[in-house]
Every structure is written in structure tokens, then in C-alpha cells.
Amino acid sequence: MARAKKWFGTAIVLFILVGLPAVSFVYLRNGANYRRSAIEAMGDYGKMPSISRLVSIRGEVPKQWQGAMTVVGWLDPTKEEGTRLYGHMLDSLYQQFQDSPNLYFTTIVLAQDPDAAVEDFTTTYNLPASDMLSFLQADERDFAATAEAFQLPLGSYDSPGIQPIVALVDSSLTIVQHYDLARRDEAIGLVQLISLIIPLPAKQDIILDRGREL
Structure with a gap:
């Protein structure tokens, strides 16, 4: 019995001295590799074009884009399926990152009655008035031109x-990636990349849809 206790105690000491550091090393190495891979996946689609000429429907664009991350989307309520998917994802993203600093979501809107369209959209998808959220009015020409400019x-x-x-714009005002939020893998990629650079609030889980964990 004494010999068994001795071996058991030795095993615990070895695990503390050798096992835990090894596990920690592997964990940190994998985390570093994942972060490196995610950052390397970021591209360069040119500098963010100016959208200051677009009139604000709701919310104000940041006074200073530099130093922040911005997710830019396009909303045409006549495209019902695209609108539904975008609304659910914008709601999910906002709920996860609403307490995170230096992150903005800007939506360029094409609609006959932009004010009514944005009111209906924000009500349907539970998007409150927030400094993080802004909606900008565009006519058909500007709607298409901005999409082209953001590549x-x-x-x-x-x-x-x-x-x-x-389109995801980083703190240097470079368009670094595009994500199709209708594709689960790309939606997850956007959330994970933002989380690497702008951490989620404490104890917050990454989710794709409200009420559904990844």
C-alpha cells in the first residue's frame, strides 16, 4: 500500500512538473498557429473608399474610421431572402459584440422609402439605436458603385x-476580406476573425444565430 501511494504521489508530481507545461505549450502553440493562419487569410482589396457623401438614415458613421474595424453591408429590401439572412446575421453579430470597442457595422441601403425600410428592418431584427450601427441612403448608382468600390x-x-x-475593413482602412453570410463557414470565419482582433466581452460565447451556439 505504501509503495502504491508513493508511486501515485510521484505520478502527480510528474504530471504537475511535466504534463501541465506540455499541455499548456501545445495549447498556446495551436492558438498561436490558428491566429497566424487567420491573419494570413486576410487579403488586401485596397483602401476603404469614401462613403461620406451618403446621407445617414439612422445612426452616424464614426468620426474616425482609423483604428477601428468596420463591417460594411448592402441592403435592398426587395431582395427578400438576402434581406432575411443579412438581418439575422447582423442581429447575431451585434448581440455578440455590442460591448466591444472600436467595432462598427455600416449598412448601405437602397429603397424607395429609406426611412421606412430601415425602421421595418431594425424592428424586425431587433436592432436598437446604437453608435455601433449606422444605415446610409444610396440611390441605384451609388448602391452599385459602392459595391464595386469595395470589390x-x-x-x-x-x-x-x-x-x-x-466587406471587412481593418484598422488601417484596408478592405481585408469579404464574407457571404449565407454560408455558415464564412459567417463563422467573420466572427472568429473579429474575435481574434477585438475580443468578445467576458463569458460571451460565439454564436451564429441568437439562441444557437456554433
Whole structure:
């Protein structure tokens, strides 16, 4: 019995001295590799074009884009499926990051009655008045021109808003990636990349849809 206790005690000491550091090393190495891979996946689609000429419908764009991260989306309520998917994802993203600093969500809107369209959209998808959220009015020309300037990956016959594609702009005002929020893997990629750079609030889980964990 004494010998067994001695070996058991020795095993515990070895685990503390050797096992735990090894596990920690692997964990930290994997975390560093994941962060490196995520950052390396970021591209360079040019500098963020100016959208200051667009009139604000709700919320104000940041006075200083530099030093922040911005997710830019396009909303055309006549594209019902794209609008539904974008609304659910914007709601989910806002709920997760609403307490995070230096992160903004800006939506460019094409609608006959922009004020009514934004009111209906924000009510339907539980989006409150917030400094983090802004909606900008665009006519057909500006709606298409901004999508082109942000280099959205659209098909030859597609228009912005058909798919809930967003552009991610980093703190240097570089467009670093596009995400189709209709694709689960890309939506997860956007959340994870933002989380690496702008941490989630304490004890917050990453979710894709409200009420659903990844």
C-alpha cells in the first residue's frame, strides 16, 4: 500500500512538473498557429473608399474610421431572402459584440422609402439605436458603385443585396476580406476573425444565430 501511494504521489508530481507545461505549450502553440493562419487569410482589396457623401438614415458613421474595424453591408429590401439572412446575421453579430470597442457595422441601403425600410428592418431584427450601427441612403448608382468600390465578389448578373455579402475593413482602412453570410463557414470565419482582433466581452460565447451556439 505504501509503495502504491508513493508511486501515485510521484505520478502527480510528474504530471504537475511535466504534463501541465506540455499541455499548456501545445495549447498556446495551436492558438498561436490558428491566429497566424487567420491573419494570413486576410487579403488586401485596397483602401476603404469614401462613403461620406451618403446621407445617414439612422445612426452616424464614426468620426474616425482609423483604428477601428468596420463591417460594411448592402441592403435592398426587395431582395427578400438576402434581406432575411443579412438581418439575422447582423442581429447575431451585434448581440455578440455590442460591448466591444472600436467595432462598427455600416449598412448601405437602397429603397424607395429609406426611412421606412430601415425602421421595418431594425424592428424586425431587433436592432436598437446604437453608435455601433449606422444605415446610409444610396440611390441605384451609388448602391452599385459602392459595391464595386469595395470589390464585392458578385456574379456578372448579380446586384448587391441578393446575397448578404459584407466587406471587412481593418484598422488601417484596408478592405481585408469579404464574407457571404449565407454560408455558415464564412459567417463563422467573420466572427472568429473579429474575435481574434477585438475580443468578445467576458463569458460571451460565439454564436451564429441568437439562441444557437456554433
